[in-house]
Amino acid sequence: MRSIRLAIVAAAAALCAASAQAEITIGVSLGTTGPGASLGVPYKNALQLVPKTLGGEPVRYIVLDDESKPDGAAKNARKFVSEDKVDALMGSTGVPSASAMAQVAAEFRTPLIALTPLPPLAPDRHHWTFVVPQPTELMMSAVAQHMKGKGVKTVAFIGFSDSWGDLVYNAITSLATDNGYKVVTNERYGRADTSVTGQVLKVISTTPDAVVVGGSGSPAATPQIALVEQGYKGPIYHNHGTVNLPFIQTAKKAAEGAIAPTGALIVAEDLPASFPTKAVSLDFVKRYEAAFGAGSRNGFSGYTYDGVLLLDAAAAVALKKAKPGTPEFREALRDALESLKNIIGTHGVYNMTPANHNGEDERARVLVQVVNGEWRLLK
Amino acid sequence: MNGNIALWLVQDGVTNGAIYALLALALLLVFAVTRIIFVPQGDFISYAGLTLGTLQLGQVPGTVYLLAGGGAIVALIEATAALRAGKSAHLPRIAVVQLGVPLAIAALAAWAAPRQIGPALQLALTLAIVVPLGPMLYRIAYRPLANASVLVLFIASMAAHYVLTGLGLVIFGGEGLRSNAISDAKFDVGVLHVGAQSLWVVGSSLVCMTALWLFFERSLYGKALRATAINRIGARLVGIPTALAGRLAFVLAAAIGALSGILISPITTIYYDTGLMIGLKGFVGAILGGMASYPLAALGALGVGLLESFASFWASSLKETIVFTFIIPVLLWRSLVSRHPVVEDEEE
Numbered sequence: 001m002r003s004i005r006l007a008i009v010a011a012a013a014a015l016c017a018a019s020a021q022a023e024i025t026i027g028v029s030l031g032t033t034g035p036g037a038s039l040g041v042p043y044k045n046a047l048q049l050v051p052k053t054l055g056g057e058p059v060r061y062i063v064l065d066d067e068s069k070p071d072g073a074a075k076n077a078r079k080f081v082s083e084d085k086v087d088a089l090m091g092s093t094g095v096p097s098a099s100a101m102a103q104v105a106a107e108f109r110t111p112l113i114a115l116t117p118l119p120p121l122a123p124d125r126h127h128w129t130f131v132v133p134q135p136t137e138l139m140m141s142a143v144a145q146h147m148k149g150k151g152v153k154t155v156a157f158i159g160f161s162d163s164w165g166d167l168v169y170n171a172i173t174s175l176a177t178d179n180g181y182k183v184v185t186n187e188r189y190g191r192a193d194t195s196v197t198g199q200v201l202k203v204i205s206t207t208p209d210a211v212v213v214g215g216s217g218s219p220a221a222t223p224q225i226a227l228v229e230q231g232y233k234g235p236i237y238h239n240h241g242t243v244n245l246p247f248i249q250t251a252k253k254a255a256e257g258a259i260a261p262t263g264a265l266i267v268a269e270d271l272p273a274s275f276p277t278k279a280v281s282l283d284f285v286k287r288y289e290a291a292f293g294a295g296s297r298n299g300f301s302g303y304t305y306d307g308v309l310l311l312d313a314a315a316a317v318a319l320k321k322a323k324p325g326t327p328e329f330r331e332a333l334r335d336a337l338e339s340l341k342n343i344i345g346t347h348g349v350y351n352m353t354p355a356n357h358n359g360e361d362e363r364a365r366v367l368v369q370v371v372n373g374e375w376r377l378l379k
Numbered sequence: 380m381n382g383n384i385a386l387w388l389v390q391d392g393v394t395n396g397a398i399y400a401l402l403a404l405a406l407l408l409v410f411a412v413t414r415i416i417f418v419p420q421g422d423f424i425s426y427a428g429l430t431l432g433t434l435q436l437g438q439v440p441g442t443v444y445l446l447a448g449g450g451a452i453v454a455l456i457e458a459t460a461a462l463r464a465g466k467s468a469h470l471p472r473i474a475v476v477q478l479g480v481p482l483a484i485a486a487l488a489a490w491a492a493p494r495q496i497g498p499a500l501q502l503a504l505t506l507a508i509v510v511p512l513g514p515m516l517y518r519i520a521y522r523p524l525a526n527a528s529v530l531v532l533f534i535a536s537m538a539a540h541y542v543l544t545g546l547g548l549v550i551f552g553g554e555g556l557r558s559n560a561i562s563d564a565k566f567d568v569g570v571l572h573v574g575a576q577s578l579w580v581v582g583s584s585l586v587c588m589t590a591l592w593l594f595f596e597r598s599l600y601g602k603a604l605r606a607t608a609i610n611r612i613g614a615r616l617v618g619i620p621t622a623l624a625g626r627l628a629f630v631l632a633a634a635i636g637a638l639s640g641i642l643i644s645p646i647t648t649i650y651y652d653t654g655l656m657i658g659l660k661g662f663v664g665a666i667l668g669g670m671a672s673y674p675l676a677a678l679g680a681l682g683v684g685l686l687e688s689f690a691s692f693w694a695s696s697l698k699e700t701i702v703f704t705f706i707i708p709v710l711l712w713r714s715l716v717s718r719h720p721v722v723e724d725e726e727e
Binding site for chain 1: 688
């Protein structure tokens with residue numbers, strides 16, 4: 001229903017705006033309902049806080065709901081490019097949905113700002129797609145380096161029995177040799193499993209120096225609780241999917257001490273003054289919490305915001321070459337995105353190259369730890 | 380794998396198995412009395428767990444709207460039936476029982492939620508909110524189809540399950556909840572640290588099973604249910620109303636589901652859709668027990684719990700596959716030894 005209503009509003013807006021040729025149009029597809037809704041809503045919230053212009057030109061965002069489904073995202077993307085003649089696409093909130101949009105972006109030669117990490121893409125899709133979130137490997141490298149510093153030699157893995165568990169497992173195994181540890185278990189559990197005692201006993205029976213959990217949100221609390229209950233004393237590491245409030249609310253006292261990598265904005269206040277993104281992160285977090293309530297900060301809204309910052313910087317360059325709404329402008333926008341340097345976002349600093357369409361580095365992640373029921377910067 | 384780990388796994392398996400056993404009994408009871416395979420059983424687990432968790436957060440659980448709405452629908456159905464039968468004198472009673480009572484419970488919950496009323500009252504309130512949903516579901520979804528075939532009833536069950544899960548997502552949202560344990564105490568028994576909550580689970584299951592046994596052996600209603608289960612037509616001939624038996628079976632099933640939800644919600648995170656998987660495991664237990672004998676079903680469910688626990692140690696990624704694969708040999712064996720495979724449908 002909502003998507004239909006939005007579509008009607010969008011169509012009406014498109015008719016009214018037909019005369020204002022110079023306006024830049026961005027088509028945004030997000031999963032604001034369906035299984036990904038708890039992520040999709042903050043992604044969408046951020047659009048209330050973004051500037052009203054891109055590169056100095058007025059901008060119009062058309063936001064459609066894809067119900068967290070890849071076919072919905074593909075349909076929205078096709079509608080954006082064929083009916084609304086958008087200058088760029090943004091979205092979506094799940095890996096399969098964003099992948100579906102990347103295909104449309106390549107087909108219609110329109111730049112896509114992807115809001116989830118993507119697996120390596122085919123050359124034509126890579127050409128048009130720019131990925132805002134940090135790659136899983138970049139995030140997990142913070143964990144790997146921390147473990148190296150602590151002298152960790154054996155690491156037990158327990159994670160979701162789905163593609164997210166695979167992504168995290170692959171990241172920590174590929175980083176193993178460089179950081180001098182061995183991954184000794186690959187235990188899996190389902191998001192809705194009622195007990196992980198068996199897996200956790202297996203983990204503990206290998207007496208690992210550290211445990212890495214490949215879960216996200218509140219289901220990541222299940223092994224955390226079981227490990228603490230079974231008396232595991234070593235450090236427990238998570239990933240950036242776990243850095244939210246539901247994890248702490250679910251694990252309660254057992255969450256204390258859990259370590260995870262995340263974008264800097266989550267702990268904006270704790271950052272040293274010299275941290276490159278401090279000003280941008282802090283400003284965004286303050287405005288977000290003013291609009292959506294104290295403690296509502298999250299990484300997802302920061303991805304949308306950073307995506308807009310990238311478009312803003314690229315549009316300033318592209319507007320000198322062509323008029324919005326033309327294929328030439330889309331081409332120029334893509335070229336400009338690819339050569340962006342030192343764009344400071346809420347999550348990190350972006351330096352794009354033709355080979356690297358994410359462009360973030362170590363400055364895009366910090367380690368945080370649960371202290372007294374809150375995520376705090378690990379010093 | 381050493382002795383200690385095996386003991387731990389057994390403890391975990393028995394705790395889960397006790398819940399599965401309760402659910403297996405409820406499924407078997409409903410099936411025997413009404414021939415309904417009660418798929419929505421699991422939804423009552425989720426509803427109860429989430430209702431309790433929401434109450435503990437000091438918020439009004441969304442299930443009260445279901446209770447009030449369900450009561451209104453049932454009252455409407457009953458009132459229409461009474462008017463058609465020309466018994467308008469029944470209307471005030473219908474209004475009080477079907478609409479007044481649920482509304483009173485809902486109002487009580489709304490009043491009590493923001494006040495910290497203590498764990499025992501929260502448990503009682505949770506049961507009072509969730510259990511009446513069972514007979515309401517029976518009246519709305521199953522009673523009109525009471526004489527349909529097992530297959531049609533099963534399809535209605537699936538539909539009811541999807542509706543309940545969808546409503547669960549609407550009223551509780553996608554995030555999970557874990558309620559506070561009745562007691563945080565731990566006991567050291569040899570190498571085991573046995574949590575008080577696990578003892579509560581096993582103990583309550585045993586009490587519940589004994590109570591069920593007494594109910595069926597000693598009380599008139601229990602005997603009526605057994606008679607209906609053994610022979611529906613015969614029971615009707617001696618004056619047992621089948622509708623009453625059905626409603627009673629659903630009250631019991633909903634109560635068992637709600638109790639299971641309350642018992643496990645402190646040891647696992649409950650989501651709006653958690654119940655289905657737990658309910659299915661109970662169903663596997665009932666099938667392992669041959670879908671006929673209560674003690675065998677309880678044993679079968681205990682076996683599922685243990686199997687699951689050991690499977691999660693040895694091959695965690697194949698855990699569910701291992702558990703559900705066990706249905707196949709049992710079904711094969713059942714269809715080989717059973718001489719009257721379709722007898723249930725021919726009765727009516």
